[in-house]
Amino acid sequence: MTVRVQDVVAALEKAYPPEFAESWDAVGLVTGDPRAAVQRIAFCVDPVEATVDEAIGFGAQLLVAHHPLLLKGVHGVPADTSKGRLVHRMIRAGIGLYCAHTNADTAAPGVSDALAEALGLRVREPLSPHEPGARTGLGRIGELSEPEPFETFVRRVAHGLPTTTWGVRGAGDPDRPVRTVAVSGGAGDGLLEAATAAGVDAFVTADLRHHPAGEHLAVGDLPDTDVPALVDVAHWASEWPWCQQAADIVAEALPDTVEVLVSTRRTDPWTVHASGAADPGRAPA
Incomplete structure (x- = not known):
């Protein structure tokens, strides 16, 4: 049995119905052919360069993300913009993108x-x-x-x-x-x-x-x-555990021939932490 993108979408939307999404949200299939064959699926919180790299390295045909890539209306996705570059990279790599956001929050x-x-x-x-x-x-x-x-x-x-x-x-x-x-x-x-x-x-x-x-x-x-x-x-960090939940739901719904990967790339934007040494009532030395 050939598993297709539309089969994965059906499993995801049974678990996370799109009608549960807020009116301002953008959920569903962002890129990809619903009839394209799928053998490997990657799951992440953020659809960003790091997780797209990981999906490409895994050989995925579909990336499932929690956060939307294109939340606000756009009139184009040129490759010289950050999000446009991701769209072009995924299309060239044969990777579709599906986003489950506030519908996954409330399911x-x-x-x-x-x-x-x-x-x-x-x-x-x-x-x-x-x-x-x-x-x-x-x-x-x-x-x-x-x-x-x-x-x-x-x-x-x-x-x-x-x-x-x-x-x-x-x-x-x-x-x-x-x-x-x-x-x-x-x-x-x-x-x-x-x-x-x-x-x-x-x-x-x-x-x-x-x-x-x-x-x-x-x-x-x-x-x-x-x-x-x-x-x-x-x-x-608060949303990363969902990736395993979604991966398990999809893996259970589809044949064993489909492999899933939960991203381990930390896409939290903060990279440096420092603690102050001085008491607030004293000027630093």
Whole structure:
């Protein structure tokens, strides 16, 4: 049986229905012939030079990415632009590109399920369900088998995700017991109120900004008010576990003749980290 791009697309869209995508999103087949034969498929978070290199080296006929390559409308893809160059490289190499973005965020299982699993959480329900009682929606609420101090939990997160220069940061009482946890792959500060309303002990997400995080923690200083501690991770790291989930779904749906590869290229943009040595009240020597 010859497996074709359209067969892979069908498996992906059964797991991550395109109708789950936000109206502003761009999901689906970006490049490639739906009837082209497929023997090898690569999976990544970002469709960039490094992951395209990896897909070409693997001999893939299809690259499945979480982030869209062409999110905004374009009128051309000339090869002297960064994204146009990628499009031309993939076409010349016979590699199609498929993107599953916010539809993979909200599907069940989806991006946040994969993140929860990487952290050793048992998923209970969505953090922000599509509708009451639904299994689909943004984020997930899960729980640990046993409570542990927040400082220990932050280390758990660091050990469960791939290493990045950004690292893992925690905001909260280091001794606070953590049992219930909300997670959201990708930028999740829009779900801070939902995490608070859920009554969880900690919230793990990416790209937390100074003011939303600070204002969130300040609410916890009010009488009889509790808010979850915060764990901030690199955007790429929070979504990378999804690649294995997607690869497993496709591998299970297709014949054994199809090989899959989960990218190991770190495409987090941050490359240098330095810690300040001076106290804020003293000028550096």
